[in-house]
Every structure is written in structure tokens, then in C-alpha cells.
Amino acid sequence: MAQRYLDLASVDPDADWSLPAWLYTDPEYHAVEIDRIILPSWQIVCHAGEIAQPGDWRTIEYLGESVVVVRGDDGEVRAFHNVCRHRAMRLVAGDAGCTRKLVCPYHAWTYELDGRLTGVPMRRDYPALDLAATGLIAVELDTWRGFVFVRLTDDGGPSVAAMMAPYDHEIAPYRFDDMRPLAPMRQRERRVNWKNVGDNYSDNLHIPVAHDGLSRLFGRSYAIEAQPYVDKMSGYLVERPSTDFWERFYQAHLPVADHLPVANQRLWLYFxxxxNMAFDIYADQIDFMQWLPLTPTTSLLRETSYALPDDRRAMKLARYANWRINRVVNAEDTKLIEQVQQGMASRSYTAGPIGRSEVCLRSFAAKIRDRIPEARLHRPPPPGWSRAPRAVGASA
Incomplete structure (x- = not known):
């Protein structure tokens, strides 16, 4: 197992410690984390191919907000708060649809696809109404390789392209822009803090212990590295036939993907x-996963798969085998993170030592501590700490 080491200890005295347990259960800390971490972060909504025609829209709901992304008559994709400016009614309901205009189902206020308010019944009845100033409230939008992202607040952080830049050349051959969904977006609640999902995703040391299937498929080729905003994990399929039927089937029958270099044909990439988002990239498809915080101890997982159009029977079977393999992996991970979440609630646990090889966990923890200095404390400060400026010392 290979790693790219990053010596954070030289710049961060807490680099050799994991994030403390109270960060995974504490309501006051959770509120601060939402404000400083999640609200200013990019969140994926959909692929541009899913809103290809004027009027096509998709929504995402998180942190009590609903955002609608819609393609305008001019071909531009825009994002708005899914809230009528009259009485706060949701303009659209559900995950997806198509419409010529956004018409409020409460009082029929009507908005164009570019957000302009153009129709108000009994308009003269509203002396305070300024039509031009009462359009939909825009939400910041970004696109990267065909995927559409939004963020609710702007803290000056980088674009998605800037964050992904260290690996953009590795992703380019997969032709993300041309991909289409294989299935509708799935949403599932998990009884874990959102960070536990991401921690597990980037945890390299549990692979040979908890994932027999991945160990059979990768052998000793699994590797990880961390860049400022992206973790990378990877493994090559070994030639030795697996003892598991679906793993062996996938090894033997995965067809050649003509758009990929030879080196990528049997490579599994994870970014x-x-x-709180991840792409699992295979020669046959990509899987997307996003974990959104609900409460200090629950999260919502949004998951789906995308692929290039390919009607070959061999490719369809390979994708099914892929699903069978990763269904087992996901079940194993779900059990792990739920048990870790239970352990985080124990009075016996504060923080654990973190190894130099755990480069992704160290990188993530450093970014959390940079944005929330109280995250350095191994035990929670007195209640009300988030409302009173205070000096935060080293781990205690």
C-alpha cells in the first residue's frame, strides 16, 4: 500500500491527533460547522445533461434551503432559491421537472426562467411592489466537466475547477461532459455525523482489514494521496481470479473502453x-456520492451513477457486476461508520493518534481546525463558547 506523505506536524502541532469525538456529536459545534464549512462549500446538484432543454430543472434541499437549478430560454443554467418573493411558497416540488415559467402554486406569481418576476395577479393591489427588484434570489453556481454545483454563501473559496486542478488531467480522458445518468438520484439517511462518512471514504488503513473484496481485487496496489482540496485513492485490478463470483466475472469480462488509455482500463480511481462529495471512477462508469449533514448525528446520502452511452451487452453486464461488488462494500462501510458513531458518544474516547500514512485524514482535520480553532480541543469548551470570543489553546 502506497501513500504520499505530507508532513503537517511541522506546521500544525495537532497534526498527529484525529479530530476529537465531541465534534461528531455536539449541537453547538455542529451549528458552527454548518456556518463555516458547509454553507460556503460547493454542493453538486446534477449533471448538465439532465437539464439539457430550456425549462428543465433540478432541485437540491439541504440545511433548510431548497435550491432550483434551471436552464433558461437562452441556454444558460442558473440557480435560485426555490422561494416565491410573495409568501415564501416553494415554486417547484420534487427533484426534477420541466416548465415554461416558474409559477407559484399559492398565488400564481410568475417568474421567467432567468428569475425575473413578470406576472402578479391584482398587481395594483401591492403599492410596495417593485417588479424589477422582486425577482428570484440567485444562488451562486459553478460548473465543472458537465457537473453543476451551487453554494449558499461565498467565503472567497476557490472554484470547483481550481480545487480539482491537481487531478484534472487524470479525469479528462473519462469524458465527464458526455456522461448520462444510469439511474435516478438515491437519497438515504444514515445515523452518523457527516464527517464520519468522509473520514471512512478516505481511510486507507481499513481496506485490508474490513473489505475482503477490494483486497482481492487490488492486491497491494491500493494507494492514497492528498492535495489541498482533493483526496485521491486508487487501485488496479489484479489478474489473479477472485474467489468471489461477481468479482471474478468483472475481472474476466470488463470490456475495453475505447476512450481510455491502456493504463486506465483496469484502474479504479476515487476522488x-x-x-463532502466523492467520485468513484471506473472504466465502465462513475459513481457519485454526497453526504449532507442533517443533525449532529445524522446525515443524508445522495448517490447516483453516470456513464457514457454504451449498448454493448458486455458493458451492461460489467456494470451490473460492478454494482454487485460495491453493494457489498457499501454495506460493510455502513456498518463501520455506524459503529464508529456509537463509539464517538462514549465518555471514554476523546481523540486518537493519527498515523503519518493517514494523509487524507490528516489533511481533512487540518482544514477543519483552520476554520474552527476550537476543533483543536480534545474536550468541548463550556456551553456558549461559539457566541463569545475566546483564545483557543492547544489540545488538552
Whole structure:
């Protein structure tokens, strides 16, 4: 197992410690984390191919907000708060749809696809109404290789392209822009803090212990590294036939993907994008996962798969085998993170030592501590700490 080491200890005195347990259960800390980490971060909504025609829209709901992304008559994709400016009614309901205009189902206020308010029944009844100033509230939007992202607040952080730049050349051959969804977006609640999902995703040391299937497929080729905003994990399929039927089937029958270099044909790539999204990239398809915080101890997982159009029977079977393999991996991970979450609630645990090889966990923890200095404390400060400026010392 290979790693790219990053000596954080030279710049961060807490680099050799994991994030403390109270960060995974404490309501006051959770509120600060939402404000400083999640609100200013990019969140994926959909692929541009899913809103290809004027009027096509998709929504995402998180942190009590609903955002609608819609393609305008001019071909531009825009994002708005899914809230009517009259009485706060949701303009659209559900995950997806198509419409010529955004018409409020409460009082029929009507908005163009570019957000302009153009229709108000009994308009003269509203002396305070300024039509031009009462359009939909825009949400910041970004696109990267065909995927559409939004963020609710702007803290000056980098674009998605800037965050992914260290690996963009590795992703380019997969033709993300041309991909289409293989299935609708799945949403599942998990009884874990959102960070536990991401921690597990980037944890290299549990692979040979908890994932027999991945160990059979990768042998000793699994490797990890960390860049400022992206973690990378990878493994090559070994030639030795697996003892598991679906793993062996996938090894033997995965067809050649003509758009990929030879070196990528049997490579599995994993990228975790700060702070809570991931792409699993295979020669046959890509899987997307996002973990959104609900409460200090629950999260919502949004998952789906994308692929280039390919009607070959061999490719369809390979994708099914891929699903069978990763269904087992996901079940193993779910059990792990739920048990870790239970352990985080124990009075016996504060923080654990973190190895130099755990480069992704160290990188993530450093970014959390940089944005929330209280995250350095191994035990929670007195209640009300988030509302009173205070000096934060080293781990205690």
C-alpha cells in the first residue's frame, strides 16, 4: 500500500491527533460547522445533461434551503432559491421537472426562467411592489466537466475547477461532459455525523482489514494521496481470479473502453472533493456520492451513477457486476461508520493518534481546525463558547 506523505506536524502541532469525538456529536459545534464549512462549500446538484432543454430543472434541499437549478430560454443554467418573493411558497416540488415559467402554486406569481418576476395577479393591489427588484434570489453556481454545483454563501473559496486542478488531467480522458445518468438520484439517511462518512471514504488503513473484496481485487496496489482540496485513492485490478463470483466475472469480462488509455482500463480511481462529495471512477462508469449533514448525528446520502452511452451487452453486464461488488462494500462501510458513531458518544474516547500514512485524514482535520480553532480541543469548551470570543489553546 502506497501513500504520499505530507508532513503537517511541522506546521500544525495537532497534526498527529484525529479530530476529537465531541465534534461528531455536539449541537453547538455542529451549528458552527454548518456556518463555516458547509454553507460556503460547493454542493453538486446534477449533471448538465439532465437539464439539457430550456425549462428543465433540478432541485437540491439541504440545511433548510431548497435550491432550483434551471436552464433558461437562452441556454444558460442558473440557480435560485426555490422561494416565491410573495409568501415564501416553494415554486417547484420534487427533484426534477420541466416548465415554461416558474409559477407559484399559492398565488400564481410568475417568474421567467432567468428569475425575473413578470406576472402578479391584482398587481395594483401591492403599492410596495417593485417588479424589477422582486425577482428570484440567485444562488451562486459553478460548473465543472458537465457537473453543476451551487453554494449558499461565498467565503472567497476557490472554484470547483481550481480545487480539482491537481487531478484534472487524470479525469479528462473519462469524458465527464458526455456522461448520462444510469439511474435516478438515491437519497438515504444514515445515523452518523457527516464527517464520519468522509473520514471512512478516505481511510486507507481499513481496506485490508474490513473489505475482503477490494483486497482481492487490488492486491497491494491500493494507494492514497492528498492535495489541498482533493483526496485521491486508487487501485488496479489484479489478474489473479477472485474467489468471489461477481468479482471474478468483472475481472474476466470488463470490456475495453475505447476512450481510455491502456493504463486506465483496469484502474479504479476515487476522488473526495472538499468537504463532502466523492467520485468513484471506473472504466465502465462513475459513481457519485454526497453526504449532507442533517443533525449532529445524522446525515443524508445522495448517490447516483453516470456513464457514457454504451449498448454493448458486455458493458451492461460489467456494470451490473460492478454494482454487485460495491453493494457489498457499501454495506460493510455502513456498518463501520455506524459503529464508529456509537463509539464517538462514549465518555471514554476523546481523540486518537493519527498515523503519518493517514494523509487524507490528516489533511481533512487540518482544514477543519483552520476554520474552527476550537476543533483543536480534545474536550468541548463550556456551553456558549461559539457566541463569545475566546483564545483557543492547544489540545488538552
Amino acid at each position: 473526495k472533493l472538499w468537504p
